[in-house]
Amino acid sequence: MNSKEKLHPILIEMKKDLKNGAVSRREFLRYASLLGASAATVSTLGGITFPESSVAATVKRGGVLKVSQQIQKIDHPARYTWIMPSNAMRQVLEYMTFTDENNITRPYLCESWSASDDLKTWTFNVRKNVTFNNGDTLTADDCIFTIGQWLDKEVKSSLLGLVGSYLDPAGIEKTGEYQFKLHLKRPEIAVPEHFFMYMAQVVNHRTFDGDIKKAPHGTGPFTLDTYKEGEICILKARKDYWQKGNDGKPLPYIDEIRFIDMGGDLAPQIAALKAGDIDLIDSSDNVGPRIMKAVKNDDHIEVISVTTATTRVLRMRVDIKPWDDNRVRMALKLCQNREKILALAYQGEGTEGEDVHVYPNHPEYCDIPVPKYQPEKAKQLLKEAGYPEGIDVNLAVASEWSDVVRYAEVLKQDAAPAGFRINIQTMPSSQYWEKWTEVDLGITPWTHRPLGTMVLNLAYTSDDDGKPVPWNETRWVDEEFNELLAKASGIYDVKERRKVFCELEKIMQERGPIGIAYWMNLWLCPNKKIKNLLAHPNKYLFLKDIFLDG
Amino acid sequence: MGKFIVRRLGFLVITMILVSIVVFAITESSPGNVARNILGAFVTPEQEASFLAQMGMDKPVWKRYLYWLAGSDTQASRKAGMDLVRIRTEKGFVEWWARDDAGTLRRWKLSGDDLVAIVRQQDGSVSTVNDNGRWRKNSGGSYYFWGVDNGNRAVKWEKGTDKTVWTFSLGKGWAESSGGAVEYLPLKKGFIRGDPGVSMLTGRPVADSIFVRLRNSLVLAGIAFTIVMPMALLLGIIAGLREGSLQDRVLSVGGMVFSVIPEFATGIFLILIFSVWLKIVPGATVFGELAPWQRLDMLILPVLTLTLVELGYVLRITRASMVEVMRSAYIRTAYLKGLSYKRVIFKHAVRNALMAPITVIMLHVNWLMGGIVIVEVVFGYPGLGKYLLDSAMNKDINALETGAMILVIVAVGTQLIADIIYTFLNPRIRYT
Numbered sequence: 001m002n003s004k005e006k007l008h009p010i011l012i013e014m015k016k017d018l019k020n021g022a023v024s025r026r027e028f029l030r031y032a033s034l035l036g037a038s039a040a041t042v043s044t045l046g047g048i049t050f051p052e053s054s055v056a057a058t059v060k061r062g063g064v065l066k067v068s069q070q071i072q073k074i075d076h077p078a079r080y081t082w083i084m085p086s087n088a089m090r091q092v093l094e095y096m097t098f099t100d101e102n103n104i105t106r107p108y109l110c111e112s113w114s115a116s117d118d119l120k121t122w123t124f125n126v127r128k129n130v131t132f133n134n135g136d137t138l139t140a141d142d143c144i145f146t147i148g149q150w151l152d153k154e155v156k157s158s159l160l161g162l163v164g165s166y167l168d169p170a171g172i173e174k175t176g177e178y179q180f181k182l183h184l185k186r187p188e189i190a191v192p193e194h195f196f197m198y199m200a201q202v203v204n205h206r207t208f209d210g211d212i213k214k215a216p217h218g219t220g221p222f223t224l225d226t227y228k229e230g231e232i233c234i235l236k237a238r239k240d241y242w243q244k245g246n247d248g249k250p251l252p253y254i255d256e257i258r259f260i261d262m263g264g265d266l267a268p269q270i271a272a273l274k275a276g277d278i279d280l281i282d283s284s285d286n287v288g289p290r291i292m293k294a295v296k297n298d299d300h301i302e303v304i305s306v307t308t309a310t311t312r313v314l315r316m317r318v319d320i321k322p323w324d325d326n327r328v329r330m331a332l333k334l335c336q337n338r339e340k341i342l343a344l345a346y347q348g349e350g351t352e353g354e355d356v357h358v359y360p361n362h363p364e365y366c367d368i369p370v371p372k373y374q375p376e377k378a379k380q381l382l383k384e385a386g387y388p389e390g391i392d393v394n395l396a397v398a399s400e401w402s403d404v405v406r407y408a409e410v411l412k413q414d415a416a417p418a419g420f421r422i423n424i425q426t427m428p429s430s431q432y433w434e435k436w437t438e439v440d441l442g443i444t445p446w447t448h449r450p451l452g453t454m455v456l457n458l459a460y461t462s463d464d465d466g467k468p469v470p471w472n473e474t475r476w477v478d479e480e481f482n483e484l485l486a487k488a489s490g491i492y493d494v495k496e497r498r499k500v501f502c503e504l505e506k507i508m509q510e511r512g513p514i515g516i517a518y519w520m521n522l523w524l525c526p527n528k529k530i531k532n533l534l535a536h537p538n539k540y541l542f543l544k545d546i547f548l549d550g
Numbered sequence: 551m552g553k554f555i556v557r558r559l560g561f562l563v564i565t566m567i568l569v570s571i572v573v574f575a576i577t578e579s580s581p582g583n584v585a586r587n588i589l590g591a592f593v594t595p596e597q598e599a600s601f602l603a604q605m606g607m608d609k610p611v612w613k614r615y616l617y618w619l620a621g622s623d624t625q626a627s628r629k630a631g632m633d634l635v636r637i638r639t640e641k642g643f644v645e646w647w648a649r650d651d652a653g654t655l656r657r658w659k660l661s662g663d664d665l666v667a668i669v670r671q672q673d674g675s676v677s678t679v680n681d682n683g684r685w686r687k688n689s690g691g692s693y694y695f696w697g698v699d700n701g702n703r704a705v706k707w708e709k710g711t712d713k714t715v716w717t718f719s720l721g722k723g724w725a726e727s728s729g730g731a732v733e734y735l736p737l738k739k740g741f742i743r744g745d746p747g748v749s750m751l752t753g754r755p756v757a758d759s760i761f762v763r764l765r766n767s768l769v770l771a772g773i774a775f776t777i778v779m780p781m782a783l784l785l786g787i788i789a790g791l792r793e794g795s796l797q798d799r800v801l802s803v804g805g806m807v808f809s810v811i812p813e814f815a816t817g818i819f820l821i822l823i824f825s826v827w828l829k830i831v832p833g834a835t836v837f838g839e840l841a842p843w844q845r846l847d848m849l850i851l852p853v854l855t856l857t858l859v860e861l862g863y864v865l866r867i868t869r870a871s872m873v874e875v876m877r878s879a880y881i882r883t884a885y886l887k888g889l890s891y892k893r894v895i896f897k898h899a900v901r902n903a904l905m906a907p908i909t910v911i912m913l914h915v916n917w918l919m920g921g922i923v924i925v926e927v928v929f930g931y932p933g934l935g936k937y938l939l940d941s942a943m944n945k946d947i948n949a950l951e952t953g954a955m956i957l958v959i960v961a962v963g964t965q966l967i968a969d970i971i972y973t974f975l976n977p978r979i980r981y982t
Contacts, residue, residue, distance in 0.1 A: 066836070068836070071752075072751075072752070073588075073751065073752045073753035073754075074753075075701075075753065079597070081589040081597070082589075153596075154730060154731070156596050156597045156600045158597065160596075209700060210700055210701070211700065211701075213643075214641070214643060228754070228759075229749075229751075229752030229753060229754045229759070230749075230751075230752045230754070230759050230932075230937075231759070231762065231837070231932070232837070260836055260837065261932070262834065262835075262836065262930035262932075263926075263927065263930055263932070263936060263940075264940075265927050265928075265930065267818075267834075267927075267928060267930075268833075268834035268835070268927075268928065268929055268930025268931075269834070269930065271821055271825060271826075271832075271833035271834035271930075272832070272833070272834040272836045272930065274825075274826065274833070275825060275829075275832045275833055275834070277832055277834065277836040277848075278836055428943075430582065430586075430587050430943065430944075431581070431582070433586055433587075434581075434582065434583045434586050434587075470595060
């Protein structure tokens, strides 16, 4: 162990837990890395090593990778609203941290960081000898400038709501050419994870002027050659990238990446993938097993599966009748025949949910039983709530998400015995998204997030004035839940944190505003000639160390 | 004839104005929130409001229509008190700049309470200078300035107002300023001056992308047209010559079979057979930069689909028309007076029988240009139809209007061509 490295007290506690089995190896790694311990320290401390991706001993250099992707409008990275443009620019611009496929956050452009014991002061050390593709050297100024952009109200970044809730512009302090400190308004553990949100790409503070296309100066392995919205985006490898490959020369291995816009429809993209005219489909904003089902028997195409916290949320507006009555909500939740829903809606490619927006791979997940399908009990509850004759309800779903529609159909059928007469209202997804926070009963897709606290804070709490936060689509504000969640967000000890989560999950299951019937698996389906491709639960693409063979 | 063409052109202009108003009105009255369509569902309310303001969507509809039609730069230039010019940079970006009295090009940005001018040199490099002398005083004691920002918009900046915002600027760090941008006017020259504006969906000038789409559609439609039309006319004439014969039956039934199968079904069957099963041609179009002639084999299946769908239709029209002509009295007379078979057919029958198919064919040019959305979607072909569909779905008004205008020109133009062809087919038709 590096004797100079000061260990966070939580880590020392956790080490004991690791020994007696109270903490899993994966959780230990996750927390150790979050709190800024280096890989060497972790391995000495926990007797375990960071999982390193195994790369074939011999790599091949050269070649062009072709990816189908909708080439969208970009200007300010902090303003990305879709993942797709971040996936193209992710190869040009980089992040301060890196959350890997196991929800472990590791150093990246910031080579290390540490948090004070009260978790309100964070010190970040910027990696030295990293250069932008225009020759400028990366310094703390670039990181400070980038964070400043998120917090700038004029920029209108969605990170303002996330990072701005605990960090004021005045709380950023430059403490050296390669070091900066953040003084938070309240304790927050997920700072390094937030630095890896897809809109958190680090820009060059000397040249960036609001439109990244005009000065595409990033630290990433590729440079932007062409960006034609709606048509094509071409990236070329740079020669002086800071990371080295297995052969001792700088990454990347491939020479060029072409993102080609084939429109939003999947059929032609699948046909082109099968024919080998493209190597990969960027389906980051499009979940579902359709691509996987279409190519799984194809010899040229590999199917990599990831379990994720991506889900469909049956959400009820608790400020509108009849959903203001918990008995009615409970009754509908009891009408979910989860096994059947998962099988029919998503062909069994996922895990059953428990009406709680925390999934088993979240570090703080507390084991909670899957509720059974109980139409009789539901009928009883409805009667108690004053609907002995049953009740007519409208369920809003978007027609493009076929699994959502099937979920709704199964629910309609299985809720009938309990007295729910569900009228399914289908609409185009664009229309659904326009009123997703407004409809009284609907099914909303939610994407993967690496921490349970992140989702719960986004969608099931209120702001300082007690009003529901913007994405609180159900308007559910529960004081006890709020307090527990605030408490949980400041606890580092996983055991302690999980104890609070057990309570949180229980409250959510018993009086919460949502039903979650299944968590979805996602797939990455590349051509087999792409080697060393990482499947990330957020469908982020990492192309710096892939190579083409065959 | 000259008068006729002039009248037709007048008619074209009127049609275009009417269509553009109707398209604007429909887009305006249809439900849908353009910011959410484009930015996705997870935009914050602030992002949404800012998007709409920066796109100029907060202006009344008649104003936006006028800006689209005739441009917004004159009004903006009056507000700023300077000439506004549009340039294209070496890298191909379209940029708007203000020309000050000294003739140099300037844009502005706020840095705290300071107005900073970005001055463009002849060689394209820029330098920044403080330009606080340009603030003008409001009646309420605050200051305002109308200028151009780096997003090709005329912007009204204010300072000294009650509103305070924190902005970050280079070299100074965070600074509190009392105001900021309060009104945006996106700059464009207007459709009639050759600038249809910027697509809200892609942020690119519509003119840049729509001509690529138009070219792609022209290539696909052109190839399909040159294959289908001569073939359909020829086969239709052959079928119509001998009504009830075996060749007539085969051609009629065959044509009917293909024209009643919807084009998406035909397209998918063709993909399954030729691309997935036999693996002889690609099943989707993947364009590089030089499309569509880079990979001509990718055009085979879309063209084949269009051919099958179109062929039967035009063939049956031609056949029906031919049958009718062959039954008419003057053909019998021609035979009776001893003209050769060839002469009867080519000199008398065909010319008259072609009138109906020509009308249909010309109407179909329009359909081939903008209406083959389904074929384009099935094959991932980046054509004009799909562009229009995407624009309509996203209420991308600048793109939609421009596409509609192109289709009006094609429709009226092809009708004009049809009218001229009529005069050759039937000398009795005269236009004056």
